[in-house]
Amino acid sequence: MAxxxxxxxxxxxGELLRERRxxxxxxxxxxxxxxxxxxxxxxxxxxGVRKPQLDVAQRxxxxxxxxxxxxxxxxxxxxxxxxxxxxxxxxxxxxxATKLCEFAPTVVPGLLQTAEYxxxxxxxxxxxxxxxxxxxxxxxxxxxxxxxxxxARPEYWVIVHENTLLTPVGGPQVMARQLEHIxxxxxxxxxxxxxxxxxxxxxxxxxxxxQLMEFSDQPPTAYTxxxxxxxxxxxxxxxxxxxxxxDLLRVAALSxxxxxxxxxxxxxxxxRCASTT
Numbered sequence: 001m002a003x004x005x006x007x008x009x010x011x012x013x014g015e016l017l018r019e020r021r022x023x024x025x026x027x028x029x030x031x032x033x034x035x036x037x038x039x040x041x042x043x044x045x046x047x048g049v050r051k052p053q054l055d056v057a058q059r060x061x062x063x064x065x066x067x068x069x070x071x072x073x074x075x076x077x078x079x080x081x082x083x084x085x086x087x088x089x090x091x092x093x094x095x096x097a098t099k100l101c102e103f104a105p106t107v108v109p110g111l112l113q114t115a116e117y118x119x120x121x122x123x124x125x126x127x128x129x130x131x132x133x134x135x136x137x138x139x140x141x142x143x144x145x146x147x148x149x150x151x152a153r154p155e156y157w158v159i160v161h162e163n164t165l166l167t168p169v170g171g172p173q174v175m176a177r178q179l180e181h182i183x184x185x186x187x188x189x190x191x192x193x194x195x196x197x198x199x200x201x202x203x204x205x206x207x208x209x210x211q212l213m214e215f216s217d218q219p220p221t222a223y224t225x226x227x228x229x230x231x232x233x234x235x236x237x238x239x240x241x242x243x244x245x246x247d248l249l250r251v252a253a254l255s256x257x258x259x260x261x262x263x264x265x266x267x268x269x270x271x272r273c274a275s276t277t
Contacts, residue, residue, distance in 0.1 A: 011048035035059040099214040117178040120170030172273035179267035194253035204248035
């Protein structure tokens with residue numbers, strides 16, 4: 001589904017929600033209490049700014065006695081997305097964020113991946129997939145990167161674990177180009193990348209990837225991801241914990257200057273390996 005049509009569809013979802021809520025004589029806060037989200041989020045759903053997760057849509061159907069219309073609409077919109085179900089909302093939110101902070105413990109973040117690196121990662125996790133499927137996933141990942149080229153791009157802070165720089169995903173040539181790409185983005189000041197050295201040992205986010213998102217007109221959100229699933233976190237107390245974990249990672253990371261030097265050194269080493277094979 002094209003991005004423009006997707007936005008229009010979610011706006012329609014929001015308009016329908018407002019109409020059904022008002023017909024039931026419920027305020028946003030009253031509906032929010034019954035479906036376990038804040039009234040603020042009900043308002044964001046109605047504006048088409050935020051997309052409710054499936055379980056929230058199901059609870060709205062029950063409270064408003066709609067016969068499942070919101071669940072069916074939500075499923076249809078999610079199925080039309082090129083992303084995994086658990087990542088669909090995150091991709092939408094990234095495009096609205098004013099600031100993104102990300103920790104990558106094992107793989108280069110999607111917003112920084114070259115097409116070759118993305119293809120190697122996707123193929124490794126989907127060894128029996130068709131070439132068409134692989135290319136669709138790679139294209140959707142690369143397409144997300146348009147937010148870094150926009151004049152209103154978000155501040156983008158990234159912490160990568162040193163192991164991420166040293167794992168030869170796709171082979172030394174692919175990895176050399178990947179690290180050179182990151183270095184170029186850093187030098188252009190499109191992203192600020194720091195490296196968490198291996199000597200750090202245990203660190204504040206041992207569970208996996210962590211992303212924090214800030215917005216001009218919405219509460220901050222956190223997102224965590226493991227190998228097979230992801231979780232979008234809206235609860236203010238949980239988001240605060242995630243922010244603290246990220247702050248601890250930032251303290252343990254190398255300086256931006258030392259990090260860039262390490263990235264460029266690793267790229268040079270991969271380039272040397274590629275030339276000898």
